[in-house]
Structure formats: C-alpha cells, structure tokens
Amino acid sequence: MSIISKRNLIIFSFLLFFIIASNTILYRVPIAQPLPDGIALATLFDCMIIIPLITYLFILRKRYSLKYILPVALAGYGVALLIVPNGLMSSYSFIKYILFAGEGAFILLELFVVYKIVAKFPSIIKGLKLDKSTEIPAFSYRFEIELKRKLKPSRFLDVITSELTMFYYSFITWNKKGLSNANDPNMFTYHKKTSAIAFSVMLIHALILESVGFHFLLHSWNEMTSYVLLVMNLYTLVYLIADIQAIRLSPFILTKNLLYIQVGIKAKLVVPFEEIKEICYYKGPEKLSKEESKQVFDAVLADFMKEKPIFVIEFYHPQEVGFMYGFKKKVTKVHLSPDEPERFYEMLVTRMGDFG
Template identity: 35%
Template sequence: MVYRKTRKAHFAMAFLLLVLASNFLLYQPSVQDFLSLQVTREAVIGSLIDLAIVVPFLFYLAFKISIKQTIGLMVAGLVIARLIIPSELFASYAVILYSGVAIEALLILAELGLLFLVIWKVPQIRRDIEETALFSLLPAVEKVVTKNIFIQIVMSELLMMYYVFFSWNKKAPNHAGVVTMHKKTSAVAMNIMLIHAIVIETIGLHWWLHEKSIVLSIIILILNIYTVLFFIADIQITRLHPLEIKNGKLYITQGLTARIIVPLSKIKDVEWGGVLPSKETLQFIYRDFEEVVPHGVIYLHEPIEATTFMGMKKSVTEFSIRVDEPEKLKALLGKLE
C-alpha cells in the first residue's frame, strides 16, 4: 500500500484513526462505566458498518490499494469486530463474519490457482527469460498470468532465495557498457555489519524471550532469519549487477529494492552534477557512511514502469543515479546534457 500524500488522504487518515479509536473505546468496560454507556444492538450494527465498510473506504482514499485488497480489509474489519465486541453481543452477527471469511478463502484459492498455473508453465517461462532472471523473470511470468500482486510477491521471494543460495558461482558482467555503482561506497560493508548485528541480537533476544514467550521468540527468530537472507541477496545483486548499457537499453538496479530497464531512445535529458532530486524521484544510489548526492538525474520522454520492493510496480519519468565512474557513464549515454 502506497500513501497518496494528498489533502484528501490526510483527512481520510485522520478519520480512519478516529473511527478505529472510537470503536475500540466503546467496548472498554472502564469507558462504559465512566460515561454511563450501555451498548445496544444498534451500536454493534454501527461498529460492523464502521469496521467492514467505512474503514476500508477510508483506507482506499488514503492509500493506493486494489479492489482485492479492499475486500481483504473488509474481512479484516469483521475479524477486528469479533475481537473487540463482546461475544454475547456479536453472536447474532457471526454469520456475517463467516461469510466474509468464506469469500476471502475463495480469493486465496484463486490466487493459489494462479500459482499452480505458473508452476505448470515453468518450461514456457524459462524460454521467455532472455536476460538475467533479475530483470526478465517477472515479465516472463506476467505473460502467463498477467499482473497479479500475489504472484509478484512470490516471484520476488524466489528471486531473493536464488541469489542467496544459487548465485555464488556467478560473475559480474565485464564489457565496455558496464559501470559499477558500489565499489566506491560502503554499501556491502554496511550490509555485512547489519547481518552481524542481527545475528548477535537474535542470539541474545531469542535466549531471553524464549523463557518469556515461546511464540513471540519464534516469530522474531523467523523475521530475523528472513532479514539476514534479504541482506545476503542484496549483497549478491549489488556485486553481480552493475549498471549496464547493452542492446540499446540501460539496465540499472539497486539490490532488491528497485530496478528498471530503459531504452536509450526514451531518455529525454540527463542533468549532470550534484543535483538534488525531488522526494518522488526514484533513486539508484547505494548507501554510504556519509551522505551522498547523485551524479545526475535522468529524465524520460514518457513514463516507464520500474520494479520496486517485493515486485511492486512504479511508473517513473525521472530517476537519479550515482556511479563509480560518472565520466564513463556520460560517454556511454552520448554526453546527453
């Protein structure tokens, strides 16, 4: 979900918090006693409308979400209602919750059906992978099942696992169109430091939490393991995929968080120098211990779709870059200014 950052979205977010807080407080015995309130069937119906209809609608106004996500939020609202409304008051409306859960289950089965279709079409997908898997796996899968958020997430996770376990014998490309982006930064070192910190924190925290709450300790352990795998894959992609210009296209990625393929013919202009891009500009700048600025901002004739975290898509008309050899990149791009 992407926040819309508009005035309407701000108002929707404020009302969303108000609706959630008021419904939660309504069923607190201490609040009822203080205000001398008696919850009636009409109040329960109002809460169901708030949580199953009003809250998803406000989410839709505040965030960029799909219809399927909105339906999921409606079911989640019914589940929240079941948790905050006392059982004796909710009993008459339990059928609504079961119906919502059944609809969500059907949607999940449909998503799983798409996943099985992808597995069935693996030979076809492999034939359609022309470039490296990082850039061509999702487009190849989308030819089979079109664009689907669930499939995008699953494929992105498979990509991560591929780079964690099966990319160690691979070598970075080395030709005239390659410009490295990370060698003059501390991006890899920072990721290694984070991995060490997470491992040390996991050992200590898991040992302490295991005596307090086994379930919580296992959840945190799983999340920390996932985070370590993410950073390992990010390091591998950083090493193996420098900026490349080949076949009339610009290939650029920043670990697992962003990647894009740009036909050189669609580059409108390049603004070189220490340009400070806007907050909306997609950035391909590896982290360093010191604050860095991009070497340039590339402007496009028309929007091009970039792939971001977990396979999400973003339409961009400009993006900033920082490389190890800016003069070489200028020459490769034909010194566009």
C-alpha cells in the same frame, strides 16, 4: 499506477486511529456503562465496513484491485475481536464463517494462478537458458520477460514475479559471481565505493536481535501477535538478503541500444539511448523538493550518510520505472553514482552520439 500521496496516508492514518481508539475507549471507560444492546454490532460495522471504505478511498482507489477489500474486512474483524470484550460477540459469530468462506474462495483462485506458474516453470527456466534475444543478462529483467511470455499479465502475476525473484536472490545466488566490469566493459557496479551492503548487514543484525527479543516479550502478552511479528520480520530478513545479492549481481548495463539501471530488487529502468537528452555531473541540492522528487528516479544506494549523486541523466520524454509488485512511476531524470564515473560518462556519451 500512482503512488499513495503523503496527504492520503496522513488522513487515512488519522481516521484509522480515530475509529480504533474511539471504539476501544467506549468499552473501557466507566462513564459509558452500561453498554446498550447491539453495541458490538456497531463496532463490527466500523471495523468491517468503515475501515475497508476509507482504505478504498485513500489507499486502493485507482491503485489496486477491489479484491483487496476482502482481506481488509477480515483484518477489521480481527481488530473487532480484540476491541470487544468476551461475550458480546457471541451473537455475531456467524460473520467470521462468511468472511473465511469468501477469503477461502479468493485464496483458491490465487492458488490456481500459482499452479499455472508452477506447471509452466520448467519451460520458463528452459526459456531463460535458451533465450538469447535480450541484450540484458540480469536475471530479474529476463525472468519477468519470460513469465509474461508464458502467462497473461496481471497484478497477481507481478506480485508472484517479485516474490519468486526475491527468493531466487535470497537462496539460489550464493555461489554466483556478479556481472562485473572484468567480465564485460559495458557493465558498471555501483556499490563498491559505498557502505550500502554494510548498512544492510547492520539492519539484518538489528532485525535478528529485535525479532528474538520482541518475540519472547510479546509471546507472554499475545501469542498470535508474537508469531505474526516473527513472520513479518523473517520476510523482511529474506528481503534484505535478496536486496544485497541483487545489488552485488546486477550492475548498470549499457547494451548496443539501451541503458539498464537496476537498484537491488527494488526498482529497474530501461531507457533507449535515443531517449537520453543529456548526462551531466550533478550540481543540485542534497534534498529535492516534493515536486522535483516525483520526476526523479533515485538510483543512489541508501548509506549511513546520504551522499549526493555523481550524475543526473535527463530524458526527452518521461520513462517508466518498474518497482516491486508491479508499481510504476514516470520520471524525466535519474540520479546515479557508478563506481567508475569517468568511464561510465565517456561510454554513455559515445553511445548517445551513435544515436544522435
């Protein structure tokens, strides 16, 4: 799964802004009056055909399934309702029923997949408790493996896995102690010498204040918009809490055969020791070039001030990093800063020597 390039995002944003702005101005400036018959149909065409088309070309193509075109078209219809003055859309009200019928069918299909997951959930949890075959005790890793054993892999399953993992860390892990060095010398925390958790708590505090303030401000202007923003902020709040818990509970792990690196709920990397070419102290620049960053997995936590990583680990062959919702990236290096760098370095070199 390729990452959306900055160039594509810029072009897409410009075209999206141009389409929405030009249609909005058309209905607002006196020079365009009187409006010709069928002008609302032209706006509907722009919002429901052109916007999904550019979304496919610059965002979805070779990255996501075509099934996401339908929600984009539905969102385009909503944008058209905001742009076109009342009265001009009355002749085309049937379009929304067609869209909602299509979206309803799509949701029913997704709910069927959710039902299959829920039906198998007891056996999935039982499998998690009984499975001793994996050397990696991290919940995120084991849960993903167990789901793929019970259900056919798909992009939607990746999304559901990410969502369930996020809710698990947010709501079910408060009484759990982290997998730490005291429990197992093969585990290495990576957050205790940083302000990463304090930084996330600050973001949560700001998000709560922003949610309350903007909700009441937007509610008086557009009730629907205020509730949409509130739901998005609540989702972000759950994500930040889950990320904090995952950072606390999921250290770097050196098993007999693998190096496991998980960064919160955002990303994880599993590398066999025989694929590790070398580990050395990082002496590179603070900021990588665009081409270099494409080849590097940055496992250093976000902080108030971005620090240089302590180590860079290089691989013989590109390794796959798994991100939320099934995104993947091939990398040849990883940057990281464990809390006990000397002990981590010595143990990793020893394990590499066993496979050298």
